[in-house]
Amino acid sequence: MSNLLKILYNSGDWQKHTADAIAVGIYKDLKLSRQLQGVNRILGRGLSNALSGNIIKGDIGEVKIVVGKKGLIAILYGLGERNKVTSETFRIAGGSISKTCIKNKIKSFSFITPIDIKDNYMHQAAIEGLVLGSYQFNELKTTDTNNFNIKSATIYGIRKKVIEKGNKIAQGVCLARDLDNRPGNIATPSHLAENAKKIGKEGGMKVTIFDRDKFTKMGMGALAGVAAGTDVPPKFIIMEYWGGPKKQKPKILVGKGLTFDSGGISIKPSSKMDEMKYDMCGSGVVLGVMKIIQALKPKINIIGIIPSTENMSGDKAYRPGDVLTAYNGKTIEVLNTDAEGRLILADALSYASKHYSPEYILDFATLTGAVVVALGHVATGIMGTNKKLIKKIKTAAENTDEKVWEFPLWDEYLDQVKSNIADVKNVGAPMQAGSIAGGAFLKSFVKDDIPWCHFDIAGTAWGDKNISYQNKGTATGEVIRLVVNLLGI
Numbered sequence: 413m414s415n416l417l418k419i420l421y422n423s424g425d426w427q428k429h430t431a432d433a434i435a436v437g438i439y440k441d442l443k444l445s446r447q448l449q450g451v452n453r454i455l456g457r458g459l460s461n462a463l464s465g466n467i468i469k470g471d472i473g474e475v476k477i478v479v480g481k482k483g484l485i486a487i488l489y490g491l492g493e494r495n496k497v498t499s500e501t502f503r504i505a506g507g508s509i510s511k512t513c514i515k516n517k518i519k520s521f522s523f524i525t526p527i528d529i530k531d532n533y534m535h536q537a538a539i540e541g542l543v544l545g546s547y548q549f550n551e552l553k554t555t556d557t558n559n560f561n562i563k564s565a566t567i568y569g570i571r572k573k574v575i576e577k578g579n580k581i582a583q584g585v586c587l588a589r590d591l592d593n594r595p596g597n598i599a600t601p602s603h604l605a606e607n608a609k610k611i612g613k614e615g616g617m618k619v620t621i622f623d624r625d626k627f628t629k630m631g632m633g634a635l636a637g638v639a640a641g642t643d644v645p646p647k648f649i650i651m652e653y654w655g656g657p658k659k660q661k662p663k664i665l666v667g668k669g670l671t672f673d674s675g676g677i678s679i680k681p682s683s684k685m686d687e688m689k690y691d692m693c694g695s696g697v698v699l700g701v702m703k704i705i706q707a708l709k710p711k712i713n714i715i716g717i718i719p720s721t722e723n724m725s726g727d728k729a730y731r732p733g734d735v736l737t738a739y740n741g742k743t744i745e746v747l748n749t750d751a752e753g754r755l756i757l758a759d760a761l762s763y764a765s766k767h768y769s770p771e772y773i774l775d776f777a778t779l780t781g782a783v784v785v786a787l788g789h790v791a792t793g794i795m796g797t798n799k800k801l802i803k804k805i806k807t808a809a810e811n812t813d814e815k816v817w818e819f820p821l822w823d824e825y826l827d828q829v830k831s832n833i834a835d836v837k838n839v840g841a842p843m844q845a846g847s848i849a850g851g852a853f854l855k856s857f858v859k860d861d862i863p864w865c866h867f868d869i870a871g872t873a874w875g876d877k878n879i880s881y882q883n884k885g886t887a888t889g890e891v892i893r894l895v896v897n898l899l900g901i
């Protein structure tokens with residue numbers, strides 16, 4: 413893992429800070445607040461010189477380095493228009509600051525918040541941005557001498573608790589990004605299981621792992637079917653955190669942990685097939701959230717479930733036409749072995765429905781290419797059975813600036829996944845409503861009275877966004893913050 417780890421709280425006077433640089437915010441009106449006047453004084457009027465040179469615009473995400481007398485460095489971060497500041501403004505600013513420090517090899521900096529901003533959530537977002545923006549996936553480079561990360565950030569003007577919360581949330585996202593970014597030969601189902609055990613041990617959770625023999629005997633025919641084509645041991649992972657009152661119903665998070673998706677016998681085209689190492693990003697969401705739970709120890713009950721395997725072809729692999737029996741007894745006609753995510757989730761959702769009486773179930777999966785066609789890399793597609801839950805999810809998404817868009821699960825779509833020879837088939841109508849077909853299929857495996865929502869993160873789990881606190885072309889860890897917000901942590 414390479415990201416900023418040390419975020420220090422300081423209740424003292426920022427003017428006495430000792431870091432290599434000081435980061436300070438400026439609005440688009442470029443007015444020198446008392447705080448900025450202070451920085452200007454320390455810099456020997458460096459700031460007013462830069463302003464008269466029209467170097468600083470104050471735009472959101474903009475970061476300019478101003479060097480004052482004796483080489484003192486100020487990092488000016490733009491905040492846009494004074495009355496339009498949101499938490500996302502601060503997250504973006506934080507990300508830009510860290511990226512600038514890495515680029516300029518600035519080892520430590522102090523961060524001061526504008527005095528007029530007192531909102532805890534905006535403060536938290538700034539911390540999240542600082543950490544997330546510092547993330548780099550470089551653990552597999554052995555000869556890169558340019559490796560650099562920030563050693564520490566000292567924060568002035570934010571409560572200690574808020575700093576810790578923002579930091580812990582962002583560290584959880586970074587852990588998920590690491591797991592997501594690791595290729596299929598490293599991030600195997602066993603690797604995910606080891607990580608689950610480690611998090612569980614540190615967080616007082618009960619972690620149970622079923623291997624191939626066990627889950628096959630238990631009746632998880634769908635996971636067993638997908639896993640048939642690989643010798644890499646598949647796993648069914650359960651993490652239980654009982655931090656709340658005994659009587660409180662648990663919330664269940666299910667994540668697709670497909671560590672490499674070749675498509676199986678219905679093999680994928682070779683171009684971009686490497687990206688299918690990201691097909692376990694749903695499990696990344698679950699492990700990221702559980703890591704945050706471990707760090708923050710909230711008083712809630714929460715269960716994480718990860719069905720995990722590769723999807724490969726070969727003489728042992730499952731075939732198009734095969735009929736599999738899922739854990740809830742329903743039969744599935746496999747018409748395309750590349751629609752494997754919904755199969756492994758079928759067993760996980762059935763297991764969750766049977767063994768717990770949850771308040772709700774959420775599942776996360778890089779389920780369909782079709783969601784990228786519908787929403788691009790901008791939003792996660794969501795669909796579910798409970799209006800209240802969906803509404804809460806939309807509110808959480810607005811809070812954390814991780815966009816979601818709801819698709820309908822009308823009966824017409826449920827009809828499209830009915831099979832002629834089995835209960836359901838794993839594809840919908842050809843070339844139509846592909847993401848909804850995925851959701852419609854999953855619905856058969858959730859008990860009707862359990863509120864449930866499916867998140868199709870195929871477009872958002874790895875990056876195409878030009879955003880300071882994500883890295884283009886690598887895992888984003890999106891919707892982890894959303895879930896944490898939804899859980900009310």
Ligand code: BES
Binds near residue numbers: 750753781840870
């Ligand atoms: N993992 C893929 C979905 C995917 C594709 C995610 C591209 C991100 C980028 C999933 O297992 C899959 O292959 N889905 C098929 C379903 C189809 C065969 C019904 C798809 O989307 O083509």
Ligand code: MN
Binds near residue numbers: 749750751752753
């Ligand atoms: Mn597939």
Ligand code: ZN
Binds near residue numbers: 750752
């Ligand atoms: Zn897949």
